[in-house]
Amino acid sequence: MSEFEPTTQNRIRRIPERGHYDKAVIYPIIDEALICHVGFVENGVPYVIPTIHARSGDKLFFHGAKASRMMKQIASGATICVTFTLLDGLVLARSTFHSSMNYRSAVIFGRGRPLTGEAEKMAALEILTEHLARGRWPDARPPNAKELNGTAVAELTIESASAKIRTGPPGDDEADYALPIWAGVLPIQQQYLPPIDDPKLNEGVTAPDYIVNYSR
Amino acid sequence: MSEFEPTTQNRIRRIPERGHYDKAVIYPIIDEALICHVGFVENGVPYVIPTIHARSGDKLFFHGAKASRMMKQIASGATICVTFTLLDGLVLARSTFHSSMNYRSAVIFGRGRPLTGEAEKMAALEILTEHLARGRWPDARPPNAKELNGTAVAELTIESASAKIRTGPPGDDEADYALPIWAGVLPIQQQYLPPIDDPKLNEGVTAPDYIVNYSR
Numbered sequence: 113m114s115e116f117e118p119t120t121q122n123r124i125r126r127i128p129e130r131g132h133y134d135k136a137v138i139y140p141i142i143d144e145a146l147i148c149h150v151g152f153v154e155n156g157v158p159y160v161i162p163t164i165h166a167r168s169g170d171k172l173f174f175h176g177a178k179a180s181r182m183m184k185q186i187a188s189g190a191t192i193c194v195t196f197t198l199l200d201g202l203v204l205a206r207s208t209f210h211s212s213m214n215y216r217s218a219v220i221f222g223r224g225r226p227l228t229g230e231a232e233k234m235a236a237l238e239i240l241t242e243h244l245a246r247g248r249w250p251d252a253r254p255p256n257a258k259e260l261n262g263t264a265v266a267e268l269t270i271e272s273a274s275a276k277i278r279t280g281p282p283g284d285d286e287a288d289y290a291l292p293i294w295a296g297v298l299p300i301q302q303q304y305l306p307p308i309d310d311p312k313l314n315e316g317v318t319a320p321d322y323i324v325n326y327s328r
Numbered sequence: 329m330s331e332f333e334p335t336t337q338n339r340i341r342r343i344p345e346r347g348h349y350d351k352a353v354i355y356p357i358i359d360e361a362l363i364c365h366v367g368f369v370e371n372g373v374p375y376v377i378p379t380i381h382a383r384s385g386d387k388l389f390f391h392g393a394k395a396s397r398m399m400k401q402i403a404s405g406a407t408i409c410v411t412f413t414l415l416d417g418l419v420l421a422r423s424t425f426h427s428s429m430n431y432r433s434a435v436i437f438g439r440g441r442p443l444t445g446e447a448e449k450m451a452a453l454e455i456l457t458e459h460l461a462r463g464r465w466p467d468a469r470p471p472n473a474k475e476l477n478g479t480a481v482a483e484l485t486i487e488s489a490s491a492k493i494r495t496g497p498p499g500d501d502e503a504d505y506a507l508p509i510w511a512g513v514l515p516i517q518q519q520y521l522p523p524i525d526d527p528k529l530n531e532g533v534t535a536p537d538y539i540v541n542y543s544r
Contacts, residue, residue, distance in 0.1 A: 121373065126393045146418075146516075147429070149365040149411055151376035157337065160367035160376050160411040162433050177342045195365055195376040199518075202362075204539065208457050208468045209475040213363070217378050241424050245514075252424045253504055259425040281526045288469055294533050295526040298461075298542055300362075302415075303519035310497045310511040317510050323420065326514055 121221055122274040132275040141218040141275055142167050142196050144328050146244070146302075150174070151193040152185035159185075165194065166236075166243035172222070172268040173236040183264040187226035192268060195219045202298040205282035206291050212282070214297060218275045224268035230257075233265045247322030302328070337437055338490040348491040357434040357491055358383050358412050360544050362460070362518075366390070367409035368401035375401075381410065382452075382459035388438070388484040389452040399480040403442035408484060411435050418514040421498035422507045428498070430513060434491045440484035446473075449481045463538030518544070 116122060116133045124131025132138065142148075148165045151158060161182045166173045172194060176183040186192055201214035227233045234255065241249045255263065282295050304326045307319045332338060332349045340347025348354065358364075364381045367374060377398045382389045388410060392399040402408055417430035443449045450471065457465045471479065498511050520542045523535045 126396055146415060147413065149367075149376050149378075149413070151365075151367045151374035151409075153369050153372065153374050156369065157407050157437070158367035158369045158374050158409045160365050160409045160435065162365075162411060162413040162431070164429070180342055191373050193367075193374045193376045195378060197363065197365070197378040199362060202460060202542075204461065204464065204468075206469055207471070207475070208453060208465065209471050209479070211457065211460070211464075211468065213380070213460075215378070219376065221373070237424060241427065244418060244427070244429075245420065248420065248427075249424065252420075252427065252509060253422055253507060255423070255425050259423070263425070281524070281528075284528075289528055290530070291469060292530060292533055293468060294535050294539070295529060296535065296539075297524045297526075298539055299521040299524065301519045301521060303517045305515040305517060308497070308513045308515065310513075312497075312500075312505055313511060314506070314508060317508055319510050319512065323510070323512075323514055326418075 116273045119272060122219065122272045124274055124276050130276045130278055132277060138218045138273050138275045139167065141198060141216045144198060145196040149195045150182055152182065152190065154181065154185065164240060164244060166239040168239055170270045172270060173239055173265065175237060175240055175263055175265045178262060178264045180264060183266060186224040186266040186268055189223050189225065191221055191223055193219065193221055199300045201300050203282050204295055204298065206284045206288040206293040206295045210282055210284050212278060214278050216275065216277045218273060220270045220273040222268045222271045224266045227265040227267055230260060233260055236265045236267065245322060245326065247320065251320060332489045335488060338435065338488045340490055340492050346492050346494055348493060354434045354489050354491045355383065357414060357432045360414060361412040365411045366398055366402065368398065368406065370397065370401065380456060380460060382455040384455055386486045388486060389455055389481065390484065391453060391456055391479055391481045394478060394480045396480060399482060402440040402482040402484055405439050405441065407437055407439055409435065409437055415516045417516050419498050420511055420514065422500045422504040422509040422511045426498055426500050428494060430494050432491065432493045434489060436486045436489040438484045438487045440482045443481040443483055446476060449476055452481045452483065461538060461542065463536065467536060
């Protein structure tokens with residue numbers, strides 16, 4: 113897949129060797145992340161809102177209530193920043209200075225538009241539902257006309273993007289390796305526990321495989 | 329603890345019953361979150377950057393490289409938005425429309441200032457290190473003069489804040505409870521795996537209790 117051109121906006125300036133501009137690196141981070149943080153500007157003030165997203169090609173999809181400030185901003189065509197962060201571990205160096213985290217993050221910039229046609233809204237909601245739990249859309253009751261009408265859906269075209277990744281053990285100053293201080297990585301993992309049935313579940317209905325064996 | 333006044337900026341407008349303005353609700357979310365997402369505006373464009381934070385009273389602390397765009401913005405005194413998100417579960421309703429997530433999130437607004445004195449910088453770095461792993465500061469090699477000089481540290485005063493929380497099972501439309509569709513919650517948990525020793529670890533040095541039994 114092609115690359116995004118590093119610009120003033122998306123160039124990784126701190127520790128540039130951790131920076132990536134390839135879709136092949138950036139898009140899997142977007143897809144693995146359950147949620148993202150959407151940044152927009154209103155009256156000169158920054159807002160950062162966590163929300164569910166889904167990606168298809170170079171498009172991101174979002175949904176929300178019609179009155180949602182975030183949805184209005186995404187649909188407005190203003191430049192939006194969307195950030196995706198996966199935490200992989202605490203990195204404990206011998207020195208506090210070199211202590212860090214292992215992570216995979218992606219920052220994208222783009223402009224959005226509202227989806228208004230019933231078919232395009234329905235298609236985006238399917239992608240969003242499948243992003244959360246692949247296999248759910250064919251199982252669940254789809255939106256009816258009233259729900260579809262009450263839901264704002266927007267599409268954002270990814271115009272610029274970068275990823276920043278840190279992996280591996282700590283890197284200490286040469287002199288510090290002699291210190292009798294423990295150093296290493298404490299791995300972090302998003303774990304899914306066994307599903308909890310809705311207390312109002314109909315008798316005989318059991319959790320589907322895509323929930324019992326959920327993974328991302 | 330006192331409350332933050334709901335304003336145009338911080339009021340939870342969508343599903344207001346999920347909104348909270350009490351420090352007693354907001355601050356534990358900030359403290360449990362390993363990282364946050366910092367939002368700022370540069371040349372009218374929003375930026376959202378994941379970073380490590382720590383809180384003490386109504387102050388948040390951040391650190392980074394001196395040349396970091398984020399650190400310059402936090403230190404500039406401009407209004408910054410910082411968002412903290414804890415994911416607790418996927419909420420699978422019978423209808424896609426009522427499907428959701430269980431989460432605890434906090435959004436704060438404030439203005440920062442750079443910390444410049446050695447003592448105040450060192451105190452903030454201790455709070456940041458202890459936020460990541462309580463007990464680490466007394467164990468690790470503290471910053472030396474050169475490292476301290478090369479690290480930008482900023483303090484941000486929380487001026488406005490809100491939390492949004494969803495818990496519990498899905499809420500479906502009355503008619504949908506009759507559908508033979510599984511519904512429930514898939515709980516999510518941030519799990520810490522056994523620590524991985526640095527390959528260059530000195531013989532006989534073992535991981536401390538606060539790492540082996542790490543929890544937040």
